[in-house]
Amino acid sequence: MTEVVAALDQGTTSTRLVLFDREGAPVASAQKEHRQICPRPGLVEHDPTEILAATDAVMREARAKAGVEAAGIAALGITNQRETTVFWNRRTGAPYGNAIVWQDTRTAALCDRIREGGEAERIVEATGLPIATYFSAPKMAWALEHVDGLAAAAARGEAVAGTIDAWLVWNLTGGPDGGRLVTDVTNASRTQLLGLRSLAWEDDLLAAFDVPRGMLPEVVSSTDASAYGSTRADGAFGGEVRIAGVLGDQQAALAGQLGVREGDAKNTYGTGCFLLQNTGAEIVRSRHGLLTTVAARFGDGPATYALEGSVAIAGALVQWLRDNLGLIAAAPEVEALARTVDDNGGVHIVPAFSGLFAPHWRSDARGVIVGLTRHAHKGHLARAALEAVAWQTRELVDAMRNDSGRTLDALRVDGGMVANDLLMQLQADVLGVPVRRPAVLETTALGAAFAAGAAVGFSPPLDERRDRTTVAREWTPTLDPDERERRYADWKRAVERSLGWAAS
DSSP, X not given: OOOEEEEEEEOSSEEEEEEEOTTSOEEEEEEEEOOOBOSSTTOOEEOHHHHHHHHHHHHHHHHHHHTOOGGGEEEEEEEEOSSOEEEEETTTOOBSSOEXXXXXXXXXXXXXXXXXXXOHHXXXXXXXXXXXXXXXXXXXXXXXXXXXXXXXXXXXXXXXXXXXXXXXXXHHTTTTTTOOXXXXXXXXXXXXXXXXXXXXXXXXXXXXXXXXXXXXXXXXXXXXXXXXXXXXXXXXXXXXOBEEXXXXXXXXXXXXXXOOSTTOEEEEESSSEEEEEEEETOOOOOSXXXXXXXXXXBTTSOOEEEEEEEESOSHHHHHHHHHTSOSOSSTTHHHHHXXXXXXXXXXXXXXXXXXXXXXXXXXXXXXXXXXXXXXXXXXXXXXXXXXXXXXXXXXXXXXXXXXXXXXXXXXXXXXXXXXXXXXXXXXHHHHTSOEEEESXXXXXXXHHHHHHHHHTTXXXXXXXXXXXXXEXXXXXXXXXXXXXXXXXXXXXXXXXHHXXXXXX
């Protein structure tokens, strides 16, 4: 008897498997972290085989906790960190080294070269994405130049380049023994090789980055009951389970927040911070540093699009306080430490560890701490870290309002950091609008589950669920508007201090 739908959430720092019932309530889950490999400043890598091992482990553990067999799982939905790129051999399944993570900046010189070659405007028009180290195509171009044997294997038709969703689906469905080599349209839209209108790999984009078409997976819809295949019978589920949907993590979070109508918006607080607003069938071009991206394509229906603001460092800043500075022993402790002070003591942290993403797009920026005095202590640093997340989100909201002409009446939030009540109050204060936290915080996994469940008829379509959303808690602004703008001006001055460091 079918009992649950499964969602595999492969994120930047960990892999989770969550089982949901028909109403979207979590039944069981398992999570496993993987290493962040940083061999040199600016380089961020993941071991693809470690991610596969974690995937296998969480699938087994969650199924065991729920006590369900493969026959009791209606479908599997997958959501994943975007832009991170894996290179592997389709004959052997072996990766060509580590995956290059979305935060990695090794392609800065290559991006400069493409800009200087006069290609930037055409690429932005076709893809909705600026030339930046963030996206997959520069990573592919770099790897073809620098990874031993990759270009030769590509010429022989053996090498594959894909985002994490393609790596997972291929391995889960058989790998070298008949695995499905496909990628969903939302992930493909983050490569800089997919045309927003055509929803296909485009020859001029491939030529701009010198990426062979034969290396790339087939692009398919976000939900499809047949394109993705089923998990191996001898795999971690103990039987075949149909993979019915795949969405990039931020698009999945938008779906999990049931942001399926034009104007719906959400902000996800994870390793980075990502604000998405659904623009429906309209491709809205940003004039204020945002991205235009594919929100989803469900089955044979038309694609929907979104404006997106991407911040590289949010929760990762708290991890830095923990792992690099030793100010806290565990990430949740940052809230208690920040509450030991009433304000930031004049201290601002700009966490430009990988440059600044939206709305600045400055790869030459680096992290700075400004405003230090003898008065400042670790409590002020903790509070400044939380405020940095809130102010970066304010920049995104302002840019999105200027692009779309829509003013948010409230902000829907999700992700691991939204458990921090102080951060949520700070966010309401700096935005001047209510902040609403849903009952189910794991909306990224929930969106993948909703999409896959709907594709196989296990659960209703997302638009039919929209009016059933439950707000668990709401924060309203308490900060005086004039004080809010004064503090925002201080934040902007701090951002200016971060610019140009990588070039000096």
